[in-house]
Amino acid sequence: MKAQPYRLIGQRSASRLRAGIAPVLADWAGAWLPDTVEVQIREITALHLFMRDTASARVQKRVSWLDDNWCALLGGGDIFQRLGALLIGEHSHLQDEPSAHTSLDMEVAAGALHELMQRLLAGPDMAHDAVPSCAGTEAVPATALRPGSGAVTLRLELGATEVDLALSPATVNRYVEFEPAPASGAGKKLVAFDKALAGQRVTARVRLGTAEFTLQELASFEVGDVVTLDKDGRIDKPCALVFDGAASCGWGYIGKRQGHLAFRLTDVTHNTVN
Structure with a gap:
């Protein structure tokens, strides 16, 4: 399968990722978690x-589907016992048989986590049992560990228990492209975004060069984007992207692209376009 240039996950993309995964987590929680325990995404990294x-981030299990779609469980080996205890309680009837207690915990947790990873791979529009996945303990591909690969880790909070799951760039990209349905009546009596911002432009300055954008273009900036500046030259050092004297909108590097200076974003804030 041909490699795709996946982006890093910026703030708005992370919001889309959360929105796409939320119904998947809710369905899984309804099938596995006690009513008193909720699941939520604590952090996306x-x-x-x-x-x-x-330092303790080891692949405990990896479920793969369709070439470069995979989900990996990270952490220590005690995650199965801790999650199993959460799922099936204290097992008072097994207190005299601790080995059976532990074995049952781990078996239930392994099944629950496997289904969760299947559901994450399937997405919000497919049944998880329709995913012809395969499981193993292989390490994640080296390409996913490169800065800018687009692979992320979800830290899920299940009561007092935390679970870390890694998603491949291809899987993340599918969720980022997911658009929740608009609320009923949304957009009534509002001016179209393109019309409201037509003709509005802003100038960005990066030490050795400048570039001009429409507000629509500025609002669409993501980490990983490259902006061509208006001067020739060559330099490779970190610097800030500033719009019309305002606070920095992002950080990145100036480099050479097709004979012109260019600025590659490595961190973006959107305070100037809210």
């Missing part, structure tokens, strides 16, 4: 940063 900062 780029996979390469998570692996860099978490």
Whole structure:
């Protein structure tokens, strides 16, 4: 399968990812979790940063589907026992048989997590049992650990238990492209966005060059985008992207692209376009 240039996950893309995954988590929780326990996404982190900062991050299980779609369970081996205890309680009838207690915990947790990973791969529009997945303990591909790959780690909070799941760039991209249905009546008596911003332009300055954008273009900026500046030259150092004297909108690097200076975004804030 031909490789795709997946983006890093910026703030707005992370919101789309949360919106797309929310119904998947809700369906899984309804099937597996006690009524007193809720599941929520506590944090979304780029996979390469998570692996860099978490010494104990080992792949405990990996479920794959359709070439480059995969989901991996990260963390220590005790996650199955801890989640199993959450799912089926204290097992008072097994207190005299701790080995059976632990075995049951791990078996139930393994089944629940496998189904959760299947559901995440299937997405909000497919039944999880329709995904012809395969499971193993293989490490994630080296390409997913590169900065800018688009692979992310979801830290899920299930009561007092946390679960870390890594999603492949291809799987993330499918969720980022997911658009929730608009609320009933949304957009009534509102001016079209294109008309409201027509003719409005803003100038960006990056030390050695400038570029001009419409507000629509500025609002669409994502981490990983490249902006061509108006001067020739060559330089490779970090710098800030500033719009018309306002606070920095992002950080990145100036480099050379097709004979012109260009600015590649590595971090974006959208405070100037809210």
